[in-house]
Amino acid sequence: MSAVPVSAVTVVPMRAAAATSGPHPAAAALAARADAVKAAKPTATGYRRARAPEWAMQLFAMLAGIVAFIALWEIVARQGGRIPGPAVVWKAAVTIFSDPFYSKGPNDQGIGWNVLSSLKRVGIGFGLAAIVGIPLGFMIGRFKFLSDMAAPIIAMLKPVSPLAWLPIGLLLFKAANPAAIYVIFVCSLWPMIVNTAVGVRQIPQDYLNVARVLNLSEWKVFTTILFPAVLPYMITGVRLSIGVAWLVIVAAEMLTGGVGIGFWVWDEWNNLKVEHIIIAIFTIGIVGLLLEQALVLLAKRFSYN
Amino acid sequence: MDRYLRIEDVGMTFETKNGSFVALERIDLNVKKGEFVSLIGHSGCGKSTLLNLVAGLIDPTEGGILLAEREIAGPGPDRGVVFQNHSLLPWLTCFDNVYLAVERVFSDKKNILKERTHKALAMVGLTAAEEKYPHEISGGMKQRVGIARALAIEPKMLLLDEPFGALDALTRANLQDELLKIVDKTGATVLMVTHDVDEAVLLSDHIVMMTNGPAARIGGILEVDLPRPRERLALAGERRYIELRTTVMDFLYRKQLKQAA
Ligand SMILES: Nc1ncnc2c1ncn2[C@@H]1O[C@H](COP(=O)(O)OP(=O)(O)OP(=O)(O)O)[C@@H](O)[C@H]1O
Numbered sequence: 345m346s347a348v349p350v351s352a353v354t355v356v357p358m359r360a361a362a363a364t365s366g367p368h369p370a371a372a373a374l375a376a377r378a379d380a381v382k383a384a385k386p387t388a389t390g391y392r393r394a395r396a397p398e399w400a401m402q403l404f405a406m407l408a409g410i411v412a413f414i415a416l417w418e419i420v421a422r423q424g425g426r427i428p429g430p431a432v433v434w435k436a437a438v439t440i441f442s443d444p445f446y447s448k449g450p451n452d453q454g455i456g457w458n459v460l461s462s463l464k465r466v467g468i469g470f471g472l473a474a475i476v477g478i479p480l481g482f483m484i485g486r487f488k489f490l491s492d493m494a495a496p497i498i499a500m501l502k503p504v505s506p507l508a509w510l511p512i513g514l515l516l517f518k519a520a521n522p523a524a525i526y527v528i529f530v531c532s533l534w535p536m537i538v539n540t541a542v543g544v545r546q547i548p549q550d551y552l553n554v555a556r557v558l559n560l561s562e563w564k565v566f567t568t569i570l571f572p573a574v575l576p577y578m579i580t581g582v583r584l585s586i587g588v589a590w591l592v593i594v595a596a597e598m599l600t601g602g603v604g605i606g607f608w609v610w611d612e613w614n615n616l617k618v619e620h621i622i623i624a625i626f627t628i629g630i631v632g633l634l635l636e637q638a639l640v641l642l643a644k645r646f647s648y649n
Numbered sequence: 650m651d652r653y654l655r656i657e658d659v660g661m662t663f664e665t666k667n668g669s670f671v672a673l674e675r676i677d678l679n680v681k682k683g684e685f686v687s688l689i690g691h692s693g694c695g696k697s698t699l700l701n702l703v704a705g706l707i708d709p710t711e712g713g714i715l716l717a718e719r720e721i722a723g724p725g726p727d728r729g730v731v732f733q734n735h736s737l738l739p740w741l742t743c744f745d746n747v748y749l750a751v752e753r754v755f756s757d758k759k760n761i762l763k764e765r766t767h768k769a770l771a772m773v774g775l776t777a778a779e780e781k782y783p784h785e786i787s788g789g790m791k792q793r794v795g796i797a798r799a800l801a802i803e804p805k806m807l808l809l810d811e812p813f814g815a816l817d818a819l820t821r822a823n824l825q826d827e828l829l830k831i832v833d834k835t836g837a838t839v840l841m842v843t844h845d846v847d848e849a850v851l852l853s854d855h856i857v858m859m860t861n862g863p864a865a866r867i868g869g870i871l872e873v874d875l876p877r878p879r880e881r882l883a884l885a886g887e888r889r890y891i892e893l894r895t896t897v898m899d900f901l902y903r904k905q906l907k908q909a910a
């Protein structure tokens with residue numbers, strides 16, 4: 345069980361950027377990274393000689409990795425299979441991203457619309473999971489009886505692939521879109537419940553003693569002690585959930601159709617436009633990365649010490 | 650009032666995985682109003698347990714405790730507690746940590762509550778650090794915020810669990826002097842846990858010496874008849890001070906160690 349509130353994937357020093365509250369989380373993450381890169385030089389003054397090479401080495405390694413990846417891709421593409429090389433994909437990507445928000449009927453929309461519809465599904469399913477899962481997690485963490493009650497059910501349902509729930513969703517809602525949202529809901533729910541409950545159980549007795557000594561009201565205990573103490577764990581739950589949700593939405597959309605990045609992948613496969621599938625893979629990856637980074641920033645913002 | 654705090658025949662048995670553990674047995678103790686009493690004893694003898702009983706955080710399995718003629722039933726803001734490890738909430742500033750307590754106890758207007766909080770922090774010399782978070786201040790400063798939080802609610806009784814235990818000797822001495830001044834000024838009744846002999850003699854009216862656990866009891870109560878205000882430096886060479894100190898040392902390091910061996 346992951347109880348670590350802050351991810352180890354942090355690449356750049358984020359402390360300075362933690363207060364950023366841009367209009368869009370992804371944009372904020374980007375801006376934050378830019379800030380951090382800018383800030384890296386002045387903060388390193390004391391250690392300039394020791395640190396500059398390390399920082400440069402890291403950048404160099406990252407670039408080398410990307411170059412190696414593209415080279416490998418090019419080699420694979422030249423073997424004469426049907427995989428398009430980087431240049432072809434780049435050209436197709438320029439075309440696609442030059443007009444990401446066109447709309448020619450329900451089955452032919454720009455990649456921007458597809459990504460946004462997928463994000464919207466994730467957002468709704470995930471928001472519902474938060475509304476249900478966080479209070480449930482609090483109760484399960486606070487009352488042993490409830491925890492004992494829920495433990496076997498959660499343990500059994502957690503390893504089930506979220507897609508196994510899709511038919512039930514289709515049965516219940518008789519429509520593709522709510523069924524996809526429902527799958528997201530189900531897969532986001534477990535990490536949210538489990539992490540919140542763990543967080544509640546980890547609250548040091550000392551903090552609760554402070555509340556007891558002062559005879560704080562239940563509400564005050566919740567707002568000044570339980571909630572802030574559990575927040576980092578909740579954010580970890582959110583981060584895990586978002587990661588899973590973003591994985592699952594692509595598969596769910598392949599099955600349900602409609603507008604969405606997963607469906608787009610399937611559609612392009614039917615059109616045999618392999619370069620578009622590769623573009624979709626990169627797009628999914630980058631959006632996932634941005635979601636993760638935004639939540640890492642959020643976690644930083646709310647971690648103490 | 651002669652017997653402000655009355656601990657009557659109190660016993661504490663913990664139920665653990667390996668059966669019952671008798672921590673305290675037949676503890677009898679009376680504390681007068683305005684008195685400063687120290688609990689001293691070896692680690693693990695049950696000092697914190699006794700303090701937590703008075704705080705109401707745990708209930709005695711035998712006997713009863715009365716404060717101002719009323720049985721203690723659970724914790725309450727009439728007793729200010731300074732915990733062994735400061736227990737500040739890390740997501741609140743020093744000011745807000747203290748304000749949380751002040752707001753709970755007094756029903757004044759907001760600006761008066763804030764005034765009280767400022768005053769409490771000023772008393773421990775932390776006006777400059779009010780807006781800092783606990784992780785931004787030193788260990789001694791945290792401990793002082795803890796003391797300010799306990800003092801700010803003007804409790805009938807102040808319960809201190811090794812308030813200076815984790816501090817270096819210099820900071821410790823400073824805070825002891827501050828505590829002396831504050832207690833003189835407010836006339837609070839104090840029960841303090843310590844394992845530091847000099848601290849006990851310097852601060853207390855009575856020193857309660859506890860025997861080693863399990864089933865710890867009160868091994869003796871020593872009256873500290875040194876005049877107040879007490880001066881650390883002046884006391885150090887005084888005969889009576891040395892006598893008292895020796896008595897406690899003798900209890901701790903001869904009688905109790907022998908018994909334990
Ligand atoms: N909740 C509990 N359950 C079981 N045993 C406990 C519990 N609390 C304390 N004890 C036991 O009671 C004894 C006294 O503990 P206590 O914390 O009061 O010691 P102490 O005198 O404060 O020690 P120290 O000086 O190290 O703080 C110890 O042996 C401890 O293991």
Ligand SMILES: [Mg+2]
Nearest residue numbers: 696697698733
């Ligand atoms: Mg203790």
